[in-house]
Amino acid sequence: MSEPIRVAVLGASGRMGATTVRAVQEAEGVELVAALDAGDDLRAVTDAGAHVAVDFTVPSVTEEHVHRLVDAGVHAVVGTTGWDDVSLGRVRDHLTRAPGVGVVVAPNFALGAVLSMAFARQAARWFESVEVVELHHPDKVDAPSGTARHTAQGIARARAAAGLGPVPDATTQSLDGARGADVDGVRVHAVRLRGLVAHEEILLGNPGEMLTIRHDSFDRVSFMPGVLLAVRRVADRPGLTVGLEDLLDLGA
Numbered sequence: 352m353s354e355p356i357r358v359a360v361l362g363a364s365g366r367m368g369a370t371t372v373r374a375v376q377e378a379e380g381v382e383l384v385a386a387l388d389a390g391d392d393l394r395a396v397t398d399a400g401a402h403v404a405v406d407f408t409v410p411s412v413t414e415e416h417v418h419r420l421v422d423a424g425v426h427a428v429v430g431t432t433g434w435d436d437v438s439l440g441r442v443r444d445h446l447t448r449a450p451g452v453g454v455v456v457a458p459n460f461a462l463g464a465v466l467s468m469a470f471a472r473q474a475a476r477w478f479e480s481v482e483v484v485e486l487h488h489p490d491k492v493d494a495p496s497g498t499a500r501h502t503a504q505g506i507a508r509a510r511a512a513a514g515l516g517p518v519p520d521a522t523t524q525s526l527d528g529a530r531g532a533d534v535d536g537v538r539v540h541a542v543r544l545r546g547l548v549a550h551e552e553i554l555l556g557n558p559g560e561m562l563t564i565r566h567d568s569f570d571r572v573s574f575m576p577g578v579l580l581a582v583r584r585v586a587d588r589p590g591l592t593v594g595l596e597d598l599l600d601l602g603a
């Protein structure tokens with residue numbers, strides 16, 4: 352039998368980090384060797400001999416964590432949001448100087464959410480209108496959600512590839528923000544409501560019809576199969592992988 356994958360969790364006291372610690376402790380073929388939170392020295396990851404570090408921290412520190420892990424030859428699985436093309440580009444570039452090291456950055460590890468995004472990309476070229484609504488717990492620090500950004504970017508790519516123009520919209524806002532944020536030409540709306548965990552609706556409209564694609568994470572355990580999949584596969588994927596689509600054979 353092969354040795355278990357040695358896993359460190361960063362942000363281990365947080366909502367996602369604590370759920371990940373439990374999932375790793377309960378899963379086969381993986382072993383929790385370090386659990387760090389704010390104020391802990393990242394060197395504990397290498398001291399513990401971790402092969403993979405999972406980062407569920409905050410947008411302001413996650414990129415620095417990834418660069419330090421890459422320097423140490425530790426694979427990274429990152430769920431923390433706040434990434435953009437520039438920060439992802441820096442990691443991609445860094446990885447060219449660290450052959451064999453893999454980094455997976457995924458805005459959403461829930462299998463249903465990843466499928467929703469794939470379905471939205473598939474549907475996008477057939478609809479004139481599209482908008483994204485993300486709904487989360489009110490303790491979330493960022494908006495729009497990383498998932499909503501990723502969803503909108505995928506839809507925008509699919510629309511452009513199909514030669515679709517801008518979505519129809521004759522509205523002039525009388526109050527800033529009334530029409531949500533513009534992500535590559537796709538409107539994204541953020542709801543924050545006590546009682547929610549993580550939810551998303553993609554609304555696609557044509558004359559006389561609407562298609563709604565909706566995903567609900569009612570519990571953070573929903574993210575764990577995806578996190579464990581990435582932990583098990585990251586070492587076989589040197590370089591940067593963005594999103595879980597490739598790991599589920601869903602295409603970008």
Ligand SMILES: NC(=O)c1ccc[n+]([C@@H]2O[C@H](COP(=O)([O-])OP(=O)(O)OC[C@H]3O[C@@H](n4cnc5c(N)ncnc54)[C@H](O)[C@@H]3O)[C@@H](O)[C@H]2O)c1
Nearest residue numbers: 362364365366367388389408412430431432457458459460
């Ligand atoms: N990819 C996904 O599937 C997914 C799912 C849920 C949440 N998220 C994202 O994960 C992140 C964390 O979400 P959360 O709800 O667990 O937040 P949280 O606030 O509950 O947890 C964040 C934790 O990070 C810790 N932290 C802060 N700075 C740190 C540092 N320098 N080193 C180590 N730990 C540090 C905090 O003390 C806290 O315990 C957010 O960006 C969120 O959007 C992603």
Ligand SMILES: O=C(O)C1=N[C@H](C(=O)O)CCC1
Nearest residue numbers: 432458459491496497498549
């Ligand atoms: O609870 C959060 O915070 C979540 N963040 C991710 C995002 O911003 O997309 C994933 C869903 C939960």
